[in-house]
Amino acid sequence: xxxxxxxxxxxxxxxxxxxxxxxxxxxxxxxxxxxxxxxxxxxxxxxxxxxxxxxxxxxxxxxxxxxxxxxxxxxxxxxxxxxxxxxxxxxxxxxxxxxxxxxxxxxxxxxxxxxxxxxx
Amino acid sequence: xxxxxxxxxxxxxxxxxxxxxxxxxxxxxxxxxxxxxxxxxxxxxxxxxxxxxxxxxxxxxxxxxxxxxxxxxxxxxxxxxxxxxxxxxxxxxxxxxxxxxxxxxxxxxxxxxxxxxxxxxxxxxxxxxxxxxxxxxxxxxxxxxxxxxxxxxxxxxxxxxxxxxxxxxxxxxxxxxxxxxxxxxxxxxxxxxxxxxxxxxxxxxxxxxxxxxxxxxxxxxxxxxxxxxxxxxxxxxxxxxxxxxxxxxxxxxxxxxxxxxxxxxxxxxxxxxxxxxxxxxxxxxxxxxxxxxxxxxxxxxxxxxxxxxxxxxxxxxxxxxxxxxxxxxxxxxxxxxxxxxxxxxxxxxxxxxxxxxxxxxxxxxxxxxxxxxxxxxxxxxxxxxxxxxxxxxxxxxxxxxxxxxxxxxxxxxxxxxxxxxxxxxxxxxxxxxxxxxxxxxxxxxxxxxxxxxxxxxxxxxxxxxxxxxxxxxxxxxxxxxxxxxxxxxxxxxxxxxxxxxxxxxxxxxxx
Numbered sequence: 001x002x003x004x005x006x007x008x009x010x011x012x013x014x015x016x017x018x019x020x021x022x023x024x025x026x027x028x029x030x031x032x033x034x035x036x037x038x039x040x041x042x043x044x045x046x047x048x049x050x051x052x053x054x055x056x057x058x059x060x061x062x063x064x065x066x067x068x069x070x071x072x073x074x075x076x077x078x079x080x081x082x083x084x085x086x087x088x089x090x091x092x093x094x095x096x097x098x099x100x101x102x103x104x105x106x107x108x109x110x111x112x113x114x115x116x117x118x119x120x
Numbered sequence: 121x122x123x124x125x126x127x128x129x130x131x132x133x134x135x136x137x138x139x140x141x142x143x144x145x146x147x148x149x150x151x152x153x154x155x156x157x158x159x160x161x162x163x164x165x166x167x168x169x170x171x172x173x174x175x176x177x178x179x180x181x182x183x184x185x186x187x188x189x190x191x192x193x194x195x196x197x198x199x200x201x202x203x204x205x206x207x208x209x210x211x212x213x214x215x216x217x218x219x220x221x222x223x224x225x226x227x228x229x230x231x232x233x234x235x236x237x238x239x240x241x242x243x244x245x246x247x248x249x250x251x252x253x254x255x256x257x258x259x260x261x262x263x264x265x266x267x268x269x270x271x272x273x274x275x276x277x278x279x280x281x282x283x284x285x286x287x288x289x290x291x292x293x294x295x296x297x298x299x300x301x302x303x304x305x306x307x308x309x310x311x312x313x314x315x316x317x318x319x320x321x322x323x324x325x326x327x328x329x330x331x332x333x334x335x336x337x338x339x340x341x342x343x344x345x346x347x348x349x350x351x352x353x354x355x356x357x358x359x360x361x362x363x364x365x366x367x368x369x370x371x372x373x374x375x376x377x378x379x380x381x382x383x384x385x386x387x388x389x390x391x392x393x394x395x396x397x398x399x400x401x402x403x404x405x406x407x408x409x410x411x412x413x414x415x416x417x418x419x420x421x422x423x424x425x426x427x428x429x430x431x432x433x434x435x436x437x438x439x440x441x442x443x444x445x446x447x448x449x450x451x452x453x454x455x456x457x458x459x460x461x462x463x464x465x466x467x468x469x470x471x472x473x474x475x476x477x478x479x480x481x482x483x484x485x486x487x488x489x490x491x492x493x494x495x496x497x498x499x500x501x502x503x504x505x506x507x508x509x510x511x512x513x514x515x516x517x518x519x520x521x522x523x524x525x526x527x528x529x530x531x532x533x534x535x536x537x538x539x540x541x542x543x544x545x546x547x548x549x550x551x552x553x554x555x556x557x558x559x560x561x562x563x564x565x566x567x568x569x570x571x572x573x574x575x576x577x578x579x580x581x582x583x584x585x586x587x588x589x590x591x592x593x594x595x596x597x598x599x600x601x602x603x604x605x606x607x608x609x610x611x612x613x614x615x616x617x618x619x620x621x622x623x624x625x626x627x628x629x630x631x
Contacts, residue, residue, distance in 0.1 A: 019316075023309065026305070026309060032301070035305060039308050039309065039312075042309060042312050043312055046312055046315050046316045046319065049316065049319055050315075050319040050322075053319065053322065053323050077322075077328075078319075078322070081271055081318075081322075081328075084271075084275060085274075085315055088275065088278045088279075088282075091282055092278070092281075092282060092304075092308055092311075095282060095285060095286060095304075096301075096304055096308070099285075099289055099297055099300055099301050099304070100301070102289070102292065102297045103297050103298065103301055106294040106297060106298075107294070112301070115298065
């Protein structure tokens with residue numbers, strides 16, 4: 001019973017696990033690049049969750065062809081949302097990586113725990 | 121009236137459009153950048169001001185993007201609270217844009233290289249991009265308060281966030297990069313949480329339009345999913361609003377950014393987080409608000425009380441002028457969240473009025489700090505002794521704005537706090553009313569200490585000798601407009617409060 005419920009909702013479970021992995025990485029790793037990787041994993045977990053919401057077994061693209069009987073269709077709205085969100089995630093990641101580059105050139109390290117105290 | 125119905129979208133799109141134009145045009149005409157920026161923001165200000173009577177008459181204004189009907193297309197839905205925020209955003213952005221004309225000009229820094237500028241100066245080449253990001257930021261804030269579609273709200277939220285990260289980091293100095301990274305490490309996961317919450321909501325309601333969501337949530341049976349999504353959404357916005365336990369990024373980011381950007385961050389962007397909380401609570405989760413979700417607001421009340429006391433004590437302890445002002449923002453967000461958490465009409469009127477009053481006063485604080493930094497290079501509060509001898513106008517503006525932060529009548533800060541105390545007594549929370557008053561006393565400690573140093577103490581030996589004098593007129597006038605604004609809005613509250621109260625009553629469905 002328990003296992004079949006989990007298997008039916010495996011997409012949500014995987015999204016949760018991915019999200020937790022990403023969150024753990026962001027919080028526990030001190031290397032900036034690893035933190036950014038963790039952020040990307042978090043974002044991808046949420047994208048995965050949203051895309052799987054609209055998924056339908058044997059669903060087709062939501063285009064009505066005149067004359068054909070209507071068949072089950074995949075919900076296109078989450079996909080459109082995720083396309084927008086991917087663009088946002090890419091720009092955030094690009095900005096973060098460029099900041100990490102600047103950070104490295106100023107401090108000579110990517111370990112942010114080493115620069116906790118830095119007064120002007 | 122054909123054109124007038126598109127005013128709402130023009131107010132948002134004009135700055136976005138000019139943001140693209142500015143870097144291109146400045147390739148040919150170096151001096152055209154700033155007038156264009158001013159023009160775009162002035163257009164937004166005029167258009168949103170012209171919408172006020174219309175929104176006041178109809179209750180709200182609905183505009184369908186691309187003429188798609190609301191539940192399917194994106195709707196722009198401006199209620200009275202939204203239009204007040206739009207006017208506030210475009211006005212403060214315009215004032216700060218005028219201020220930053222001379223502030224980021226590198227010529228002054230080169231001529232008067234007698235003081236360290238701590239990486240606050242900017243290279244000439246960055247100027248068009250600064251203005252471009254500035255305009256996108258303003259447009260994103262305008263869109264954020266105007267939209268009636270929750271996913272569109274997320275997009276504007278992220279647009280605003282990306283611009284603010286970049287603007288914090290734009291000086292390129294060691295400390296500003298570090299502050300921007302600290303900011304991003306907290307704010308990016310928060311934005312991911314907002315998206316997750318929207319996904320959860322969509323999974324149980326199948327809609328993204330806020331008015332439709334309101335109806336769907338009222339009839340939906342998935343109480344647990346909706347509760348979880350509400351909590352996630354509130355946490356996501358609370359990071360952006362720097363609500364007390366999630367405020368760690370704020371003092372660094374607000375004090376290491378260029379001062380005009382600090383003014384925008386503290387005056388407006390923090391308020392966007394609070395506005396997001398208010399918007400989703402009443403326009404989306406309104407059906408759940410009083411009963412199943414009341415535990416969230418009762419947690420928020422105590423968080424807010426903690427923020428007021430903690431922010432005030434940390435502000436009193438600071439030596440750096442801008443970090444002190446940043447901690448004061450943590451405290452004032454506590455006030456605003458307190459009014460929201462009490463879930464009382466009077467208290468919510470107080471907190472919305474505090475949003476307005478604090479936006480003006482805190483922007484004025486940061487602009488004063490910016491004038492002092494760009495004229496003298498002094499950063500600590502001890503250095504401010506005797507500042508009024510060289511910069512009397514800036515110091516007087518600071519003193520006037522600090523009256524509003526402390527909450528002395530007839531300033532705008534007083535009106536907000538008065539309603540907050542009244543609201544907390546209304547709901548029987550005498551202790552919280554006392555916290556508001558104690559917070560005011562603590563605010564007086566940190567504000568009037570600076571005022572005392574500025575006006576009544578002689579400069580410590582040698583200080584202020586080489587300072588040439590008052591900041592240029594393009595910096596003093598914006599500072600004074602904001603300082604006078606706190607006073608004027610305190611008096612105008614007689615006319616602003618009744619419609620604001622009506623708007624909030626209809627938000628809370630008490631009519």
